[in-house]
Amino acid sequence: MDAFLLGLSNGVVCISYCAPVLVPYLLGQGSGVLANLGIVARFLLGRLAGYLAFSVLAFTFHTTLPASVAARSLIMGSTYIILSVLLVFYGLRNRTSSPACAARGSGPFLLKAGRLWPALAPAILGLLTGLTICPPFLLAFAAAVEKTTLTGSVVFFVLFFCGTSVFFLPIPLVGSLKRLSVLSTVGKLAAGIIGLYYFYAGLILLLGVIKYP
Amino acid sequence: MPDNPSIGPHATTMTNLRAALTSLPMMLMTFVILSGGKLTHDPRHLFALVATFCFLNTLFFLMVKTGRTDRWRAILFTVFAVAFVISFISHYVEARGSMALSESEILECRTPFCHIVIPMTIIPLALTRTIIFPGTMTGVYAAIASMFIIWIGASLSLGRGFCAWGCFLGGWDDGFSRIMKRPIIKNIGKKWHYLSFAVLLAVALTSAAMLSPTYCEWLCPYKAVTEYVQVTSLTRLVQMIIFLTLFAGLVVILPLLAKRRIQCGLFCPFGAFQSFTNKISPFEVRVDKNLCVKCKKCITVCPTFSMSEESLDKGKARMTCIKCGKCIDNCPKGALSFHIKGTSLGDDRTAQRLLFLFPAFLFLSTMAGGNIQSAIVRIIGLFTTGSLLAH
Ligand code: SF4
Ligand code: SF4
Numbered sequence: 001m002d003a004f005l006l007g008l009s010n011g012v013v014c015i016s017y018c019a020p021v022l023v024p025y026l027l028g029q030g031s032g033v034l035a036n037l038g039i040v041a042r043f044l045l046g047r048l049a050g051y052l053a054f055s056v057l058a059f060t061f062h063t064t065l066p067a068s069v070a071a072r073s074l075i076m077g078s079t080y081i082i083l084s085v086l087l088v089f090y091g092l093r094n095r096t097s098s099p100a101c102a103a104r105g106s107g108p109f110l111l112k113a114g115r116l117w118p119a120l121a122p123a124i125l126g127l128l129t130g131l132t133i134c135p136p137f138l139l140a141f142a143a144a145v146e147k148t149t150l151t152g153s154v155v156f157f158v159l160f161f162c163g164t165s166v167f168f169l170p171i172p173l174v175g176s177l178k179r180l181s182v183l184s185t186v187g188k189l190a191a192g193i194i195g196l197y198y199f200y201a202g203l204i205l206l207l208g209v210i211k212y213p
Numbered sequence: 214m215p216d217n218p219s220i221g222p223h224a225t226t227m228t229n230l231r232a233a234l235t236s237l238p239m240m241l242m243t244f245v246i247l248s249g250g251k252l253t254h255d256p257r258h259l260f261a262l263v264a265t266f267c268f269l270n271t272l273f274f275l276m277v278k279t280g281r282t283d284r285w286r287a288i289l290f291t292v293f294a295v296a297f298v299i300s301f302i303s304h305y306v307e308a309r310g311s312m313a314l315s316e317s318e319i320l321e322c323r324t325p326f327c328h329i330v331i332p333m334t335i336i337p338l339a340l341t342r343t344i345i346f347p348g349t350m351t352g353v354y355a356a357i358a359s360m361f362i363i364w365i366g367a368s369l370s371l372g373r374g375f376c377a378w379g380c381f382l383g384g385w386d387d388g389f390s391r392i393m394k395r396p397i398i399k400n401i402g403k404k405w406h407y408l409s410f411a412v413l414l415a416v417a418l419t420s421a422a423m424l425s426p427t428y429c430e431w432l433c434p435y436k437a438v439t440e441y442v443q444v445t446s447l448t449r450l451v452q453m454i455i456f457l458t459l460f461a462g463l464v465v466i467l468p469l470l471a472k473r474r475i476q477c478g479l480f481c482p483f484g485a486f487q488s489f490t491n492k493i494s495p496f497e498v499r500v501d502k503n504l505c506v507k508c509k510k511c512i513t514v515c516p517t518f519s520m521s522e523e524s525l526d527k528g529k530a531r532m533t534c535i536k537c538g539k540c541i542d543n544c545p546k547g548a549l550s551f552h553i554k555g556t557s558l559g560d561d562r563t564a565q566r567l568l569f570l571f572p573a574f575l576f577l578s579t580m581a582g583g584n585i586q587s588a589i590v591r592i593i594g595l596f597t598t599g600s601l602l603a604h
């Protein structure tokens with residue numbers, strides 16, 4: 001449940017960062033709601049594959065973390081603070097997409113991929129966004145590192161994926177890019193506010209006042 | 214555009230008579246609402262009842278007579294907000310001896326419920342079937358069920374009109390936004406017009422993740438004038454500092470400088486949420502494109518940034534419109550009007566306006582009446598006994 005809700009609260013950030021890159025592509029390719037649905041489904045599967053790869057990495061990272069609570073709080077607290085500053089920074093900027101989004105700048109590659117393997121192109125795009133080191137994703141990664149088993153880490157990422165995916169589902173219905181840009185503005189501002197919350201959480205961790213999460 | 218009544222003594226008498234007759238049903242209804250069907254013998258309460266009755270009905274009469282809506286609405290709305298704070302704080306100081314809410318009262322679910330929490334309760338309610346607010350469901354002051362019922366009724370009829378005709382806090386920034394003659398901050402970037410939706414999204418999602426109302430815990434500026442949790446830890450202290458800073462910035466300073474309702478228009482998550490109910494409300498504010506000369510006066514005066522060049526082109530206010538009527542009062546060409554969806558723009562505008570004004574004003578009177586009466590009784594008490602408290 002935690003991971004799903006974390007995904008839910010970060011999904012808006014994911015969509016606001018990556019949607020401006022991928023939705024024009026999706027809309028450009030799709031014709032009608034059903035065709036768009038197929039594209040989004042393949043895209044999400046690609047994204048899931050990216051997340052699963054990271055769940056293994058998170059577990060590996062977990063095994064290398066120091067055992068002492070103080071050291072872990074220090075690492076996690078600093079991570080939260082750095083990432084939250086990034087979130088606020090991106091939230092206030094005027095750019096249409098995050099430089100962290102791996103799918104950004106992949107236009108020419110996608111065009112080529114789309115010609116060679118039209119069915120796979122959305123999945124590749126999904127995989128690229130799944131492998132993106134953007135702040136919300138890293139926050140999830142930081143939380144997943146706390147999991148003590150590989151299964152725990154995988155389940156965490158699957159649930160996180162489900163939470164974030166909720167926001168991608170209406171995309172097939174989004175008919176106008178203009179409305180999407182409003183959505184993206186709202187998402188980025190929300191990212192800034194959520195960033196402030198993480199900043200506070202990190203600060204409290206560092207101060208050692210409470211244990212988070 | 215408001216009627217012009219200054220056309221000879223006979224015409225003036227006729228206008229007054231017509232306005233008085235139109236106001237008669239409102240007088241009857243407000244009397245029943247204020248008195249609760251029975252007259253009190255206590256002189257302080259009787260005075261409060263008569264004063265509130267006269268105040269409400271004079272304003273409604275003036276609305277009908279002058280054709281101006283916002284000018285008179287704003288007076289009642291601001292008085293309501295101040296009266297609410299006087300009566301709310303006094304009530305809780307009487308009930309528990311302090312304006313601050315103790316941790317034990319939160320644990321015992323005795324926190325008064327406020328409509329701003331509603332958007333935060335919906336996702337957790339769907340996911341966990343519990344209301345994530347430490348309040349009481351029924352039978353007490355500010356109970357959860359009664360607030361939900363009021364909100365549903367108001368949303369169905371007025372939509373986001375709730376924010377100009379029902380909210381017991383909105384009168385604060387509305388009042389402050391009217392003090393300066395001219396705005397000092399004139400341009401607020403378009404991006405910020407979406408901030409309240411971002412706050413809504415952020416608090417709805419974090420509330421779902423934390424299973425607690427994060428806006429109330431961290432971001433509500435009105436905690437500064439209603440109630441707050443006792444400062445017993447560093448977290449509580451940080452929260453208190455945030456509340457006071459947000460109140461000073463969003464409710465006082467920025468509305469003063471920008472002459473807009475900054476808290477309601479740019480920050481309040483309930484306001485953003487309520488905007489969606491404008492889709493189901495039968496009333497809206499429309500622009501007659503044949504009369505509009507694109508002077509943009511309406512864009513300049515709208516307190517919630519709900520008029521834009523795009524809305525002028527579309528012929529109607531944005532979905533964030535709170536139906537305050539300020540743009541209608543200020544349009545030099547009479548191009549704007551309250552409109553009932555499904556009717557044609559040319560249909561009788563006075564009748565359409567009255568059909569909106571009756572439910573809207575009655576709702577405001579119902580919300581404000583009890584609070585204004587209570588505040589008057591307490592102020593009389595302050596002069597006669599030296600205390601706002603009843604005992
Ligand atoms: S104030 Fe009236 S005339 Fe001027 S732009 Fe607005 S609707 Fe048009
Ligand atoms: S568009 Fe007009 S009625 Fe609507 S909020 Fe703005 S000023 Fe008020």
